[in-house]
Amino acid sequence: VVSCGQPAVSAFLSSRTWETFGRTEVIDNTLNPDFVRKYIMDYFFEEKQNLPIITMEGLGKVFLKCGLFSPGADVLFSLHHSGIPGKKCGTIILTAEELSNCRDSAMMQFCANKLDKKDFFGKSDPFMVFFRSNEDGTFTICHKTEVVKNTLNPVWKEFAIPVRALCNGDFDRTIKVEVYDWDRDGSHDFIGDFTTSYRELARGQSQFNVYEVINTKKKMKKKKYVNSGTVTLLSFSVESEFTFLDYIKGGTQINFTVAIDFTASNGNPSQSTSLHYMNPYQMNAYAMALKAVGEIIQDYDSDKMFPALGFGAKLPPDGRVSHEFPLNGNIENPYCNGIEGILEAYHQSLKTVQLYGPTNFAPIINHVARYAAAVQDGSQYFVLLIITDGVISDMAQTKEAIVNAAKLPMSIIIVGVGQAEFDAMVELDGDDIRVSSRGKLAERDIVQVICVCIGSSAPLQDWW
Secondary structure (H helix, E strand, O other), rough: OOOOOOOOEEEEEOOEEEEEEEEEOOOOOOOOOOOOOOOOOOOOOOOOOOEEEEHHHHHHHHHHHHHHOOOOOOOHHHHHHHHOOOOOOEEEEEEEEOOOOOOEEEEEEEEEOOOOOOEEEEEEOOOEEEEEEEEOOOEEEEEEEEOOOOOOOOOOOOOEHHHHHOOOOOOEEEEEEEEEEEOOOOOOEEEEEEEEEHHHHHOOOOOOHHHEEEHHHHHOOOOOOOOEEEEEEEEEEEEEOOOHHHHHOOOOOOOOEEEEEOOOHHHOOOOOOOOOOOOOOOHHHHOOOOOOOHHHHHHHHHEEEEEEEOOOOOOOOEEEEEOOOEOOOOOOOOOHHHHHHHHHHHHHHHOOOEOOOOOOOOOHHHHHHHHHHHHHOEEEEEEEEEEEEEOOOOOHOOOOOOOHOOOOOOEEEEEEEEEOHHHHHOOOOOOOOEEEOOOOEOOOOEEEEEOOOOOOOOOOOHOO
């Protein structure tokens, strides 16, 4: 959301519908924002790829094609007013660069000493801005520190930055650092700058990483000018960021568990309106979701034996309600042979159990979490697929289960089928706001929510 003087940019990718690809941060009180947030896109030279709309929200928009970008060169686009045809209201400058394969992340911390005093009624409120040099000699912003209030000797917090963002894997590429005094109205006062490189920073805390902050204009005016203070690197370390594929190559096994919603809101399985209806000519929504996701994940499971569970049904012979029962009826061995085995067990369960309720996720999440907690040496990773039709009944307990599971080698895929409202369920997907429970945030985002309406022209594989 953008109000006057607070610009932000959103990018949308087009397939069958508009989908938000990314949104920059908001920068207050400026008509010339320099956004820090970067976006990584796959680029295929042989394909036509569109990035159809970039909008400066509330101001205007521009249509783009990925083929217009040349690595290392700036591309300028006029921003056209959304409400007044033909009216231009600024320019968007985009820079693209092919990323190196470097996946390291640098952790560093800085302090400064005797910076220039800029505030009339105080000292200074310093912050630093890091710029990576581009192949054409220009600079692109890549990081801002926090503001440290009312001091000429700030100590900034340690921060992490991908090496690709800092220098794109070129250790000798120039890194420029500018130091500013923060002002509330956005007209930050320039204190000075210095240059370094990743190779120099990698030396760590030493005499080589004490930098004079130089204000060139001030230096030209004052003969006795020495510097505008110094900045010192306090610490530097590098951590490697491993991908999912790295773990698979290293021998990590994927343990895939399926949980299917057997609550009464799905409708009577004997009627064609039910989401569980067994049409002899086509798969129902649950079977489609299971097959689309399961056939991808099963390739990473060596034995293809998967626990398959149901929840929200009354079980024979006593009619007790269960939220974690084996589809094959075998409590001691709930494993099914491949996706076809799960589908067979699912079909058999529909003939023996009574759909009931409520829709509780917590028991099934805790069930898988117990197994994940027992194997935390990196050799196994657990994926839980929950297929459901409606609103969660135990939201508080589910959030608590997710927060507890977030520290375990485990992920959860929730596929919503049917026409119900899934807004509350999307809350569990921590892409924007991390899931929390009892004041505790989940350590990482482990939930992916996919909502598919029956009758949609887009196959589930597209969403997955």
